[in-house]
């Protein structure tokens with residue numbers, strides 16, 4: 001009987017454990033290790049600060065669901081991976097041995113790379129549900145004394161959609177409270193243009209998002225390098241197309257949320273064995289999600305190394321979104337099953353993107369097949385339906401995690417949408 005250890009229990013890790021267990025049944029052991037007792041539905045974090053969701057709404061206790069699925073759950077933080085000994089070292093000094101390891105540990109939020117960035121500095125965060133809970137308190141203080149808002153993503157970030165979402169959600173909330181006129185809003189981003197999204201744009205995301213920002217009187221600075229943040233003030237250098245400094249901005253704010261750059265988590269990147277990770281601590285993988293050096297280690301989710309889609313004046317990373325992660329999970333489950341059967345892995349992730357960016361009362365949807373250009377299908381659209389679809393998706397995904405359901409949701413949705421898009425003659 002092989003021991004298959006999944007490290008991390010987020011959007012990647014939990015579906016990974018379910019699909020792995022369903023693939024290997026009782027013949028092999030599946031173990032999940034997570035530093036948190038709960039699963040967190042990260043995509044809904046931007047709804048927490050304006051109180052559209054409570055942090056508890058986005059959490060699911062993992063021990064009971066894992067037990068029901070026949071999966072062992074170890075609630076401890078990993079501190080080191082020892083690929084040469086096939087073991088994961090845990091914070092309490094114990095070790096878990098594995099035959100196969102799937103690293104699904106998500107990102108380390110590199111707030112430390114810019115002075116004053118993040119919840120320990122002067123900007124809020126919605127990357128983790130606990131940060132979003134703190135941001136909700138910041139938001140209450142802001143409401144007592146409103147003023148300028150700056151939202152965006154710093155140089156090196158690889159996640160842009162949630163910045164646009166948070167911006168538009170707050171804009172909707174301010175309108176609902178009839179105080180939008182008291183709040184100048186600015187979007188500050190390392191992207192070379194609005195709607196790039198780390199993907200070189202998808203369909204007309206440039207036009208759609210620029211238009212949405214103009215429509216809502218939101219200013220923006222693109223090619224923006226954040227130099228430092230002090231209380232109530234952001235210092236930004238705008239660069240030109242060659243990456244040369246063009247203009248300095250000093251932007252005052254009363255509330256700000258800037259998505260940080262990511263690295264791999266400390267347990268994966270610190271003192272990592274040669275060949276496991278790249279210099280930023282992201283796990284190196286081949287087309288089968290398998291580490292090229294350690295053939296019994298796989299990785300899924302935000303923690304995998306992917307190159308940027310194109311060269312940009314400032315570093316702009318490739319986002320790893322839900323559909324990509326789902327396809328990484330499915331490929332990994334099948335590949336490990338093949339290795340267990342003595343074969344070489346043959347499955348690879350489709351790496352398509354299907355994203356819903358919520359704007360509070362409407363939104364933008366886009367599909368990129370494959371995510372990295374050139375593409376067979378690019379499509380984007382906007383409307384109130386996107387906001388409703390996002391709520392539906394949250395309910396669906398939470399149910400899937402709670403009930404232990406393993407099914408390729410994105411794959412099915414994309415095939416349906418591709419059918420519709422083709423019929424419409426795109």
Ligand SMILES: Cc1cc2nc3c(=O)[nH]c(=O)nc-3n(C[C@H](O)[C@H](O)[C@H](O)COP(=O)(O)OP(=O)(O)OC[C@H]3O[C@@H](n4cnc5c(N)ncnc54)[C@H](O)[C@@H]3O)c2cc1C
Pocket residue numbers: 007008009010011012013033034035036042043044045046076077078079104105106107126127128159161162265267300301302303320321322323325354355356
């Ligand atoms: C605010 C936000 C909104 C997003 N919205 C969307 C969206 O709408 N649609 C979309 O497709 N994508 C979205 N994404 C991108 C992506 O889908 C999410 O980031 C997703 O959570 C990534 O899943 P993951 O499993 O890689 O990482 P995570 O979900 O972060 O999971 C990582 C897991 O590893 C565990 N872990 C970490 N360190 C350790 C350790 N030392 N030991 C043990 N366990 C550890 C964590 O507790 C967690 O369980 C969003 C991202 C953000 C930040």
